[in-house]
Amino acid sequence: MEFQPTIVSFLCNWCSYSGADLAGTSRMKYAPNIRIIRVMCSGRVDPTFVLKAFSEGADGVLICGCHPGDCHYHEGNYKCLRRFLLLQKYISQMGINPNRLRLEWISASEGKQFAQLVDEMTEVLIQLGPNKFKEITQPA
Amino acid sequence: MKEPKIGVYICWCGTNISHMVDVKAITEEIGDMPNIKVSRNYKYMCSDPGQDLIISDIKKHKLNRIVVAACSPRIHELTFRKAIENAGLNPYLFEMANIREQVSWVHTDIEAATEKAKSLVIAAISKVTHHEELERRTVDINPATLIIGGGITGMTAALDIAESGFKVYLIERDNKLGGVVSKVDLTFPYMSSAQQLIKSLINKVSNNKNIEVFFNTKIKEINGYVGNFETKLKLQKKARELKFGNMILATGLKPTDPESIHEIGYGRLPDVVTALEFEQMLIKGNIKTKAGKEPNNILIVHCVGSRNEKYNPYCSRTCCMTALKYSNQIRSALPKTSIYHAYSDMRAFGKGCEEFYSQTGRKNAVFLMYDQKNDIPTLRRAGKNDRCNIIAHMYEKLSGEDIEIPADIVILMISMEAHENVKQVAHAAGVSICSNGFFMEKHPKLDPIATTTDGVYIAGTCQSPKDIPDSVSQARAAAARILTSISVGKVEIELTTAVVNEDICGACHTCINVCPYSAISFDEEKKVSVVNEVICKGCGTCSSACPTGAISARHFTDKQILSQIEGLLAVSNKLSEKLEMEEV
Secondary structure (H helix, E strand, C coil), rough: CCCCCCEEEEECCCCCCHHHHHHHHHCCCCCEEEEEECCCHHCCHHHHHHHHHHHCCEEEEEEEEEECCCCCCCCCHHHHHHHHHHHHHEEEECCCCHHHHHCCCCCCCCCCHHHHHHHHHHHHHHHHCCHHHHHHHCCC | CCCCCCCEECCCCCCCCCCCCHHHHHHHHCCCCCCEEEEECCCCCCCHHHHHHHHHHHHHCCEEEEEEEECCCHHHHHHHHHHHCCCCCCCCCEEECCHHHHHHHCCHHHHHHHHHHHHHHHHHHHHHHHHCCCCCEEECCCCCCCCCCCCCCHHHHHHHHHHHCEEEECCCCCCCCHHHHHHEEECCCEEEHHHHHHHHHHHHHHHHHCEEEECCCCCCCEEEEEEEEEHHHHHHEEEEEEEEEEEEEECEEEEEEEECCCCCEEECCCCCEEHHHHHHHHHHCCCCCCCCCCCCEEEEEEEEECCCCCCCCCCCCCCHHHHHHHHHHHHHHHHCCEEEEEEEECCCCCHHHHHHHHHHHCCHHHEECCCCCCCCCCCEEEECCCCCCEEEEEEEEEECEEEEEEECEEEEEEEEEECCCCCHHHHHHHHCCCCCCCCCCCCCCCECCCCCCCCEEHHHHHHCCCCCHHHHHHHHHHHHHHHHHHHHHHHEEEECCEEEECCCCCCCCCHHHHHHCCEEEEEECEEEEEECCCCCCCCCHHHHHHCCCCCEECCCCCCCCCHHHHHHHHHHHHHHHHHHHHHH
16 A cells, blocks of 8 residues: 555634635545644644654644735734744754645635645655654654 | 543534545444543534534533534534533533544545544544633623725615614725715616615715714724724824724725726727726716717627636626616617627526516617637727727627627626725735635625624625625625624623743743734733733734743643644554554
8 A cells, every 4th residue: 555644734723724624615625644733823833733743653744824914813824934944944853854844825715725735745745755753752 | 620521423414424434433433432421423413403412411421521523613613612501511621523624525535534534533532631611701892883885885784783873983995985886877677776876875874973984094904803893094184093893894896907808999999888987878878989979889798807717707796687787778768779798698697687688688689699718709990981980709609600790889897806905904804805806704605794703794795796785685684793793782702812820931021022912911020921811812822932831822722732633643643553563
């Protein structure tokens, strides 16, 4: 069987979670590898959440928020962006390929973009193979 | 914490979920997990019997945590919270797993979909285990209402609210009231005067003491929350601060720029006019070419900018009937003029509209069908020897022939777009915009008037193209919603705000610096951060910035989300372990 990655995703309640719902109500099809967690704002995504997901065996982590300028809380997405850039550097030093972590802007009307994003990220992760981070942090 | 006794309910949603997710298998498997007292599946969890199932289980089995796996929490989270509250349980001891919009509707493999649904249910169970009781806070509703847009929609809503005795602030960016309807001569299908209609409304609004109109005014920023919004207006002479409890966005429409539609000769040929320009001719009672001649031939081109991926993919809903209205008006004013309709499909869905269509068809008008997807009629200047100004060329779909139509005046039925200020208003009011550029409603079927921001309603053509009766219906519906909330007088607000654990606050001020609402201040005496719960909107940015974990976002605490992640990955972890075992 081909390796099937698991993606843990944090979606902001206002834009991206609605966008993912729209993909559903429009019956768009995308890869079943993604598991979504709803947070009120992408600014709520604590770096700990991302590291926890990787250490529990997620092969990829996807954070989605409102487009710049459209944040329901004015600027939470900018704060998320700052953390994300640092976090990408941080995880690569820990031996995790930075491409396993993505931050994308998805608005409430971008169901199609969301579906495409999930398919594309799933493809990338299949190429990268399983995340070995869990074996390091939680040796059997 | 009391020992968790969790009830899990998996919804079939008819066949919407059950056709792709093996709900029975999940129910059984979940039932064997620790702390699960009840695990059931049911055809429609949101129905009364479905809710009763939860309520009676809570009472019978003394459940203290509930998980419902069904549609998006954005649709039925409140429904289930209410049911749980009715059973005497705190409504926040509840979590939903979205297995319809994010599973059954988007996946095609039953096994993979079931596995994913299972992991979402387990994640919800892990999260709800750490949920805490939250008390809801009620706040008083300021009975004043802000309405943005002084067209027929905004004015109708303003009058309904003002005539019930409450204050309305009506914001108009122009220097007069009336909007697009004031630029229209007659209305379809009963050919009554739009001018009379709008003038009497303007009079009523101007004479109503409860309505304060602000002309030439734009809204930049709105602060606050349902019940207690405020905004600062920059007026010519002075600044003015308004406070209000609810608002209606009625910013209306903008006709598509005809010059952006290249096939059509607008701007290039003098006698090509837009529908609104033709309305002016009708209002003046003067249907003449630019050269001052009475037209022998008039061509009406339908769907200009509508139903075309290049411009607007949607139908503008009013142009077919407006075109028929022109047909009637031209026929009675100029009995000898030939009238041609270049249409792609006729849409006559409103009350009285199909009848209007068949009556107009009998009054000597030629209907020619063009292939809207491939070929909008092209217009060129007529030659010296032609007995007309313009010649239109099109492929007539029904006869299968390329034809030329003579015209002295060409009327373009231009599509409707959302007003250009829609983005600015959306940003100020905290609402979303749909892919076609209109304001996005809370739910397309169940709640088309409300938005995802409590206390903000949308009405009229800023929500989607619509005619006068539909706009007025929405206006009155929005007004009724607001009057209901005013008459209740109080509104419950979610208490999912941030809260500081003073024992471990390190006084570093990080949270104070990241809060977008300045909701956190520093208590100099205790040397800790303090959250003002009235101002805090619960975004949680402070919580993810806090180095000591002292400040937490209620209902989205670190513990809750971290266990949600664990639950989410439990299924795939188990699977991969199983696979490894098999490999060994």
